[in-house]
Amino acid sequence: MSVTYQFEYAERLRCAFIGAGGHSYRNVYPAFQYAPVELVAICDVDLDRAQTYARGFGAPTAYADHHAMLAAERPDAVFIVTSYTDSGDVQATALAEDCLRAGAHVWMEKPTAAGMTQLDRLQAVADETGLIVMTGLKKIFTPAIEKVAAILRDPAFGPASSIAVRYPQALPAPADRSDDVAMIGFLDHIFHPAAILTYLMGPVRRLSYEWEPRTGASVSSLLFESGAIGSLHLAAGSAPGAPLERVEVIGDGAHVVVDNGVRLTYYRRGVELPYGRSASFIANDEVAPLHWEPEFSLGQLYNKNLFYLGYVPEVVHFCESVLAGKPVQKGTLADVRMILDLYERYR
Template sequence: MPHHVPKEIRYNFEYERRLKACFIGAGGHAYRNVYPTFRYAPVDLVAICDLSKDRADGFARVFGAERTYTDHHAMLAAEKPDVVFIVTSYTKDGHVQATQLAKDVVEAGAHVWMEKPTAASRAEVEELIAVSRRTGKNIMTGLKKTFFPAIEKLKDIVAAPEFGRLTSLVVRYPQALPAPDKRGDLVAMQSVIDHIYHPAAIISFLAGEIERASFEWAEPTGATIASLKFKSGAIGALHFSAGQSMGGPLERVEAIGEGSHAVVENGVKLTHYRKAKLPSYGRASSWIQPEESATLVYEPEFSLGQLYNNNMFTLGYVPEVLHFCEAVLEGRAVSKGTLETALEIMKLYDFYATTPHGVAAAI
């Protein structure tokens, strides 16, 4: 089944069955990008928990929750929710607060949707995998990049026979890597662990598992370029483009097959360069390709008040929440944002944290 299958969205009140939901976290990111998705998802938000009661109460007034708590154990015991959404921060020593919270939630009998990062180590992700399997409860990480319509369509293009095998993949993302002596410090590496989930999720989604890698590091900015070899045989590069202007599009993804390639720029513009013959060299009077091999360009219009030109859809927030809710309603495991994907991402994080630049390492 294609990954990009446009569907007509239902509004919250139109669902016959809604999941009893609680939310842990009342911060700015959740306010802007996660709570608003519930307008289009089968959830009944009954309670919000935050260490600040004032913030929890304020969020409850805006988003319609009936009760608020400052202790998540008390909320879980009293509410007995079907699902819990977690959007929290870090501990003082750099660990991910949501990791332990997710364990507490599934032990209490609810499914978990948690914002990235899943954890601060591979061992912690493996612990989540074990508790998820033991309890039979989903733990999904919000890997929004894999729900971008442009990235989902790119996946379909790459998987199509006419594209050929994926032979190389290049991803650019504006991230800095600290100096070598800081890479074992979770606090110093917090920006890396917070952001590596974005490009790494795309890489995993499109190219699968990495076999080995090496990287070079630019001291002035912390930029890196990593050379990747995938288990599929494809090669790739991850460019952490620290130092670029923040005034332009931040990201770029380019997938190359066998005679065809496709590019996603700015997360929304997808250009598919289909297989084409080179015009007669030295004699061709036009660059225009025949219809059957012409380049295809996909980009949204922003004139109409459509859902697709809202960032909650173009950036994948509603689609990922729907994926989670539909899996729970149907009694099945999630197939995207999985803990297994999070484990692959943490392997890449460990590579950057422990491998000297210029040295090849197995992933």
């Protein structure tokens, strides 16, 4: 994939941004360097902070009120990266509705909503306005997971029969799961492994789990609508300095593994190592495992976290979809519905 720099696009979207926090400063605003974005305004409840971000990222105007910004700027699209209300609701849900009603397409950071009721309300506004709403499900835009999806579509892999995902996240105690504030951490992070599970394997039909009370770790057993099975190990208590996650998908005589988001190994079908008679573990070249991982010595785009974590690809997909007048293919409200379905089952 060849990357186009922002200034090389012949046409750019007039975009506004709601939110001036640390996450957006590190990961979303910088992604605009590689997307067809003309940043026209930044809004934050802290006007000084919005003005600082506007100077830093080249927006001519800053606002403290998003209604005023939408009325004055009439942006084509709005990016929203905000936090939670004091009651534990997702601020971005209502903000997205306001942007849609003002005629702007919306890219919003996960989580999209705090539950199905809020998602249904947002869906209704999106349907009414006919505008695009995309959620930043970065995991399914990473080069590694996109390659896994391509491998799963290859008949040589066979139908995906099972998946195992590990991700370090605690699940609160049962008595706390009806408390929206207590569930913020779980809601915020379940979007990552759940996005991978549902993107690669489809909707979940059945879920059961065991929960460990000291750390909040859990291990879940999943049955997908396809008939495939899976496990989700929410490995709370794991070492902070260790690789965070692992994904393994089994096909028919083949499987694929992603470690740490950047080390991908495809164990291909056709290896023959007869038990008791094989003197070498080296498989024939035509069926030997394939392995990919980036180097981190050169100043290449692929070894920037904005790319291998999926931030630039998801922002570019949103912008190019809006410019082309086409619906987004990933990060849709339908994708979010599958994730929130899992979240509400855990609750």
